[in-house]
Amino acid sequence: PKIPVKPQKPLIVALGGVLGLLAGVALAIVRSLFMGGIRNPQEIEAHTGLSVYSVVPFTQEQLLIEQRIAAKTPGLQLLTVSNPESPPVESLRSLRIALQFATLEAGNNRVMITGATPGVGKSFISANFAAIMAIAGKRVILIDADMRKGHIHQQFGTTRENGLSERLAGMIDDTRAIRREVIPNLDLITTGKLPLNPADMMMSETFSNLLDTLSAQYDLVVIDTPPVLVAADAAAVAPLAGAVLLVARADQTQLGELNESAKRLVQAGKPASGVIFNAMDMTRRHYGSYKYGGYRYTEYKYKAG
Numbered sequence: 005p006k007i008p009v010k011p012q013k014p015l016i017v018a019l020g021g022v023l024g025l026l027a028g029v030a031l032a033i034v035r036s037l038f039m040g041g042i043r044n045p046q047e048i049e050a051h052t053g054l055s056v057y058s059v060v061p062f063t064q065e066q067l068l069i070e071q072r073i074a075a076k077t078p079g080l081q082l083l084t085v086s087n088p089e090s091p092p093v094e095s096l097r098s099l100r101i102a103l104q105f106a107t108l109e110a111g112n113n114r115v116m117i118t119g120a121t122p123g124v125g126k127s128f129i130s131a132n133f134a135a136i137m138a139i140a141g142k143r144v145i146l147i148d149a150d151m152r153k154g155h156i157h158q159q160f161g162t163t164r165e166n167g168l169s170e171r172l173a174g175m176i177d178d179t180r181a182i183r184r185e186v187i188p189n190l191d192l193i194t195t196g197k198l199p200l201n202p203a204d205m206m207m208s209e210t211f212s213n214l215l216d217t218l219s220a221q222y223d224l225v226v227i228d229t230p231p232v233l234v235a236a237d238a239a240a241v242a243p244l245a246g247a248v249l250l251v252a253r254a255d256q257t258q259l260g261e262l263n264e265s266a267k268r269l270v271q272a273g274k275p276a277s278g279v280i281f282n283a284m285d286m287t288r289r290h291y292g293s294y295k296y297g298g299y300r301y302t303e304y305k306y307k308a309g
């Protein structure tokens with residue numbers, strides 16, 4: 005007679021537990037590989053080989069500025085000017101030093117700001133970084149070269165017309181294309197009316213000649229560009245720049261996207277100089293022990309003040 009095998013309850017429970025745990029771990033790994041955004045700058049340095057030049061905190065104040073832009077409030081809508089002591093501005097100040105080395109090495113005073121995808125903060129960083137350098141006494145020109153949907157003019161309370169696209173189409177000259185002193189020491193070239201062939205324009209000789217002229221006239225040329233993974237011309241423009249910065253947004257940009265963007269820049273012949281890790285939520289608990297460049301400085305300053 006066959007003796008029924010007693011179900012090995014404890015074994016099954018233990019096995020189930022282990023399997024469940026393994027599945028959970030596997031899921032977490034897969035999730036962070038394919039879906040989750042980058043949570044902290046260490047992940048970038050560990051998994052991409054790119055160095056993080058600056059960590060820019062998220063700030064509620066920028067949301068208020070966006071609301072004022074949406075409400076068409078006239079005037080400057082620039083964080084650096086309205087909130088010069090806010091944490092993102094402090095962080096971008098610290099970027100100065102790192103960049104000085106990168107551009108010196110390249111012998112070229114153009115800094116191109118790009119990123120993998122839309123909405124990571126390329127234009128926010130470009131406008132505020134340009135303003136910070138101007139306030140520090142450099143002669144700076146900011147170019148909105150996102151001729152697909154650039155909107156840097158909004159932060160400066162002006163319109164897009166008579167900007168880069170008209171200048172590259174030969175419809176206007178530099179005197180008209182350059183808005184002088186949008187803040188002291190800072191000149192601006194807006195996108196212009198959005199053209200049908202932005203890629204051709206950005207890859208044209210006219211554009212590279214314009215950059216040569218501007219490089220000679222200014223201490224620093226800051227170029228805001230479309231996302232590398234969306235528009236091929238962003239990578240094509242990179243070799244014209246001395247330093248290329250990739251903006252990655254906390255909890256949004258994925259490691260894969262960052263790696264792919266870096267790869268495209270390498271293929272274009274101009275590897276990324278470094279990453280700006282933007283919109284990091286500094287109030288969250290797991291960032292508590294985290295200290296990084298400008299942020300530590302800000303904290304210290306707030307305590308001292």
Ligand SMILES: Nc1ncnc2c1ncn2[C@@H]1O[C@H](COP(=O)(O)OP(=O)(O)OP(=O)(O)O)[C@@H](O)[C@H]1O
Nearest residue numbers: 061062063066070121122123124125126127128283
């Ligand atoms: N550190 C930050 N804190 C708060 N808000 C931010 C921060 N950085 C960017 N933002 C906001 O995120 C939104 C997207 O930023 P921005 O327009 O600069 O991105 P972008 O990469 O230039 O996007 P696009 O590719 O569409 O031009 C904007 O509303 C901006 O105000």
Ligand SMILES: [Mg+2]
Nearest residue numbers: 126127150154
């Ligand atoms: Mg933009």
